[in-house]
Amino acid sequence: MPKIITLQLSPKQAADEKFYLARAAERMGIRQSDIALARVVKRSIDARQRMAKVNLSLEIYVDQEPQPAPLHFDYPSVENGTEVIVVGSGPAGLFTSLRLIELGFKPILLERGKSVLSRKYDIAQINRGGEINPDSNYAFGEGGAGTFSDGKLFTRSKKRGDYNKALQTLVWHGANPEILYEAHPHIGTDKLPRIISNICRTITESGGKVLFENKVSGFVLKNGRITGVRVGGNVIEGAAVVLATGHSARDIYEMLYESGIAIEAKPFAMGVRIEHPQRLIDSIQYHRAERGEWLPAASYSLVSQEAGRGVYSFCMCPGGFIVPAMTDNSQSVVNGMSPSGRNSAFANSGLVTEVRLEDFAHLREQWGELAGLRYQQMFEELARQHSGERQVAPAQRVSDFVAGRASRSLPRTSYIPGLTASRLDQWMPEVIGARLRSGIATFGKKMKGFVSDEAIVVGVESRTSTPVRIPRDPETLMHTQVAGLFPAGEGAGYAGGIVSAALDGERVADAVARFCKAHNF
Template identity: 55%
Template sequence: MKKEINLQLSPKEAYDDVVFQEVVAKKLGLNLREQQFEARQVKRSIDARGRQVKVNVSVEAFIDEPATPLLHTSKAYKDVSLADPIIIVGAGPAGLFAALRAIELGVKPILIERGKDVRSRRRDLAAINKEHIVNPESNYCFGEGGAGTYSDGKLYTRSKKRGDIRRIMEIFVAHGATEQILVDAHPHIGTNKLPKIVTELRESIIQAGGEVLFDTKVVDFILDNNEMKGVITQDGEKIHGVGVILATGHSARDIFQLLHRKKILIESKPFALGVRIEHSQNLIDQIQYNCEIDRGPYLPASSYALVHQTYFEQKQRGVFSFCMCPGGFIVPAATSPGELVVNGMSPSRRDSQFANSGIVVAVELEDLPSYQKYGPLAAMEFQAEIEKKAWLLGGQSQVAPAQRMVDFANRKVSTSLLDTSYQPGLKSINMHDVLPPFISNRLADAFQAFGKKMKGYYTNESQLIGVESRTSSPVRIPRVKETYEHPVIKRLYPCAEGAGYAGGIVSAAMDGERCAEHLIAAYVSKEI
């Protein structure tokens, strides 16, 4: 017999499995010595609104019968080695899941990645952290798995309209992720676990007859009467396919420039820009969990989400937290020499002593009048200029400009900086010199407002580290809403974050699947 119940538990009851089984059995009036019994959590979320933290749990209990499988997806894919090929540019979440979906639909994917395989990327990440050397083809953004590989691995998304979130989660589990991502309300994998999972996804593609090409940079397109028939690589190789899914991510500026040069329709797009803010994780735990010392052995590192509406020069703009990384690290995310960009990531256990989050300001196109001369690349050029200024003021290396929070609000250069998770190091700077006034003034206003929402957040025991500029693509590659196809160039399917349509691992993966489905339905099979 199977029973489903909802419980509100203490952290120990929710996270200690032995105690959890006992609590559920008692709730159901069962005798564990006399009956076969297994309880499992189906959904779990933390409620920290009261003085005592509670955990809301949806439970399936199996009494005198075996538990049904939690996972319904396998790694078994059919052989497509002799099938018609489609080309997928970019091996991030969108590209990987587009390739797997193509295989499921009987089509051969040729997955092209400018960077290295996930294992080889590590040497280049070490070089940027320790020697401040930026490899423009292999870094925290470019390479197998894209920016998502070396990230927190957050899997939370509200974008249900793009597809089946559970399906994406199960594919991750089938390739090595923990089943806990199927349970937690805000699941994550962790940067230490993601490389192995990404490798397994690649192996599934190859074993099914797909191709994965690393160190292969697309430098041109093969166009025939406004139809995209393939791509040309840096070695001059022409790779043909039924169509092209462009899943290059938000930092592939050369692709945006190529599209613009070839007069393929693209558009400038609003995005957001700001800084990373770093606190001690213990302080955030004390604020969020109402604990006096630490969060204890059962609760995970706490996170936060903040938003504040600001007014500057009679314009309203939102300031909000972005990609909050509890128990995490700040990393250098530049993709070219001569620029400085920061991002955040967390290991699976989220056990760093630091908490960091992007705090960013919405940037509208009307905020950038002097950049309109760049046409559809206006926001991208603004973004690049801020990153170059951060690099210059940081000392022309990957040392990042930084300032304590209250000092920033008071426009005072910090006489000293705090310990940090950012490995290349920090330099004390007035961050108002790095950021334009319409960004910095809004940030100063928002930090003080956030301090009223989270008592203790606004403190000089935290610091701004800049700049956080790669929140989303500053360029949109348009597509027809119903078909996902570019409105002018046929057989071109702009995909996910780099095209301006999806942000985050899960939404990008779902967008990749939809692009594959639409391309194949239009040009390979009418039965999908």
């Protein structure tokens, strides 16, 4: 049996394998040369004290002990398997497809956007202030919103599926094995595109299909069952249809609603992106002027209740960049990401507050279940009206936002298209703006220096979650009205983030297999 040894080390000692192996051997009362294999199984930073510590857990195998088998995934050929349509190649669609392959089914993965390589070009154009291609941007294309995301893999929904398997699948497709033991695993936007392409290659090499620039524009229904989808003038048929189109595919929600297929308005969250100099966050979190050579860029996670509603930080990106995440030219939407080295001079996070059904009740009569979506759209368009040319985003110094005064100038930013000074405190709906202002003031008491002249809020962070749910039966995971239709992932309202979307995709694949077997497809 391997032995687990947990050491508390300085950041420098934790980076020195020779040092910590000697410590582990000493602790076990053996010679270091008796260690046949040492695997890090957990690493976390404890920065509560003046001097930050690293907690490192090692799994130690001594001489003749049987060692764990290397990570391996075997995907069978599904060339002749039953065809299942998967719409959307985000984490939910990709993991649905991989699981379908494991179960012997042939996924036909339809994606409105382009392959990673072509998509990179469109994203570079957006950052240069070019037009937004509505089918190829930060949300749409190979790998969905996950490809040029930050790649944080932490999730609160570990119980909803095999979290470790999801991480191992990413490692098998090229992610750094460190994600298997880091307390807050992170891939980085520079590494994700290759991993996503490798997953798509697994799907095609196993006999599945991945079809880019294939936008689903309609559903084919017969006697209450979905039998296929429309792409341009063609119909593509399948035994079942998995709808994993993400929360930015507004046309899909509209299509469902217009076809009389049930969708439900749901609460969601909106706000701003907040950005500080990274050295400021480091100095607050590590209690010293410089973080030094051995500590990673510091992060934070903040939450408070303001006037009866939650205000919280979300998707914190240390050493990261704010990016333009809109899907058409009428919106101003921002998000955040960081490269694997987390080495930019800035720290950003989404800072959002709950939006409840009552906030958009006035839109119900006209828009029915699409009311929340329209409210979200109006917020993004409002931000656009206060933006500069192209993707230049509206921003305000945090101290000015909290105090309710104009910013005469703005500090440096990571946001490449640029910023224009704007009174976010004035033009945001009161229900959002007032709570954010008092929430930020509360966070300033928890983290001294958080409310700073050097920090900015940027408009707007509106796509942290979906304003619509596509209802499904909790047992069969099938749409409550349409047999054979399986809503999946974030856009369907059952996930929020890369890993939870991936886990939901796996569960849905299992449900599809049960459905197909029950109907002899």
